Amino acid sequence: MIDVQLLRTQLDEVAARLATRGVPFDTDGFRALEIERKAIQTRTQELQSARNAHAKKVGQAKARGEDTTVLVAEAGGINRELGELEARLADAQRQLNDFLAGVPNLPHASVPVGKGEADNVEQRRCGAPREFEFAAKDHVDLGEGLGQLDFALGSKIAGSRFVVMRGALARLHRGIAQFMLDLHSTEHGYTEVYAPYIVNADSMYGTGQLPKFEQDLFIVPRSEEKWYLIPTAEVPVTNIVRDTIVPGESLPLKFVCHTPCFRSEAGSYGKDTRGMIRQHQFDKVELVQVVRPDASYDALEALTAHAETVLQKLDLPYRVMALCTGDIGAASAKTYDLEVWLPAQKAYREISSCSNFEAYQARRMQARFRNARGKPELVHTLNGSGLAVGRTLVAILENYQNADGSVTIPGALRPYMRGQERIEKEAA
């Protein structure tokens, strides 16, 4: 949630900055809602004050043993008007809240202004793409050739955009996640977390998936309300601090969490339909930080570097992109994407997204710490993939493939493969 004070005091500047996202901000609509809200709120509070004073008088009169019939009758009049106004106030506040809940975060001043993907700015590259002396296959051909990756089976069991892995490939997939968890928890200072894969609506609202992006989620129906399958560990892990005041000295909080992620991918029909790039279910190791506001941009650089370390240790070529205003997520103030080289596509593809949300999520979650003056203040939250496990598997298959269709296992992962050096076709 954007700071409503900012909208009240600097509406035009804020609207102009929001407009760089390519989503028009309705300043007139906001002004109208504000004027309405303010008028109703002022009058409602006057009446509430009158009611309270009146009720007190009745109490005092009763205590003195006086007759209260007249006073009570007067209160009836106040309450009739008040009842109506309170309903209108609730309505006005709900409208304003709905409006605010849909307003994206303000992009940080350092975010390049642009319309879309093409305007993202490359920050750096690491590792040179390997030259193949044979025609590089994509991960689908490689995995199916090895007999260890089965999309048809995924479709039979669940539907399109699901996959079944088996044997060494399934083990490698597990090993990748373990490797990442170990790296971040032992070398980067993150506390490992295990968290629910199903969350309630409050949690989804807190991190910003609701109310606007319900169509991207898998819903688990429940009596009265709904549960949701998490689209990323960001949701359960960041919500650890929802509705809490964290002791200032315990900041920063750094969590790493491996979970499956579930995304309905509504609206992306026909996009990345081949292979494991875009699945309804995939695993991801997520990094989450909760920090003091003055530390969040340093934390973003550090967190991004932590994610990059994984790619470096796996010797996978990648580049870092600063997303432009038109491409960053709604809740984010600044985002770096890590893109890994995929030889078959001859392109860099997203494998991690690292964002600073500043107080946007914290405000929705009421996640605070006690500042030097002893007053509660909103924390800043960040997260980034460290990394997407499925896409890392894809990158390893494609970058480490051999002419005979086998795949060399990167050295860093061999401890997780009982020392195995290559994945080869297994007897069925």
Next chain:
RNA sequence: GGAAGGGUGGCAGAGUGGUCGAAUGCACCGGUCUUGAAAACCGGCAAGGCGCAAGCCUUCGAGGGUUCGAAUCCCUCCCCUUCCGCCA
């Protein structure tokens, strides 16, 4: 799934219709004392909203209801604890 008991400030925990935004303790902040610290003593100390301010309003798990007036009474739901059942 059944039974019982609970959800109150950062934490613990009083409060069963009015002067309760809420005792008390802990924690925290300021002061006295002390070479310094501790202890002791004194004072302060919930959050959010509106307002230039004085101040006003809201909030005792959530929502609804009764009442002139609800933390307190009634209804529904959620959550927690203990016991029983079932179960990885």
